[in-house]
Amino acid sequence: GDHIYKMDIGHMVEYHLANDADVTIAAYPTPVEDGRRFGVLQVDADWRVTEFQEKPLDPKPIPGRPSHCLASMGNYVFTVAALMRMLEEDAARTDSEHDFGKDVLPRALAEGQRLFAYDFARNPIPGQEGPNTYWRDVGTLDSYWEANMDLVAVSPEFDLYNEAWPLRTSAEFSAPAKFVHEEEGRRGQAFDSLLAGGVIVSGATLRRSLAFRRVRVHSYALVESSVLFDNVEVGRHAVVRNAIIDKNVSVPAGEEIGVDLERDRARGLTVTESGLVTVPKGYRFE
Secondary structure (H helix, E strand, O other), X not given: OXXXXXXXXXXXXXXXXXXXXXXXXXXXXXXXXXXXXXXXXXXXOOOEEEEEEEOOOOOOOEOXXXXXXXXXXXXXXXXXXXXXXXXXXXXXXXXXXXXXXXXXXXXXXXXXXXXXXXXXXXXXXXXXXXXXXXXXXXXXXXXXXXXXXXXXXXXXXXXXXXXXXXXXXOOOOOOOOEEEOEXXXXXXXXXOOEEOOOOEEEOOEEEOOEEOOOOEEOOOOEEEOOEEOOOOEEOOXXXXXXXXXXXXXXXXXXXXXXXXXXXXXXXOOEEOOOOOEXXXXXXXXX
């Protein structure tokens, strides 16, 4: 998937059962200009779905809130019998693309089945104060980078340190992160950053960045607002700025990434309109 959020699925299932719904769709208020990338719902006072638009060019706003529309998060709860019936009917249609948003759900709504929207902000997360409002679609390079930068905030909305709601991820036993050298101009240091196990910052500086497992940043290098994946090595005096560097890339000594965007484009690196530079897995600098 390409969405990042926290959710207690059990709470949504309870809502589904309480409404005797055939389908329940998790929904989130989204700026109208972003609604073109999602399914957009219209609901009545009981949050029963009355209309479903799949990635519309002109999304209908929420009544009384013209700047936002109600976007489908792509999370569904189905009653088993209803799901089987919808899939069997859709599979038999030659005019269907066999897509939930384009075919299955609009047809179910047209047939009068009970579709309800679930207000994602009502989803309770233990250990978290206030409403659950963090949901990011990371289907673009810029949105993926922005979601990573969210994590290095002083008080991130998507909190990795909430022990009452831990995140389960792959476990790897590795040495702790290490900072070496302490002299003027050559001090291993990191500010507003996240570092995984096995990272070594050797007389270099990281600011507002994420370094994944076994990253090595050598003396006098500077990394700012960047994401470095596993086994990335940044050479001495190198500068990396506003970049995503995929696994197993060695940035040569003195190299600059994200400083001269035209040069980055000329050597085949992807540069977004916002100026984010991406270096593909295993890329070799000439």
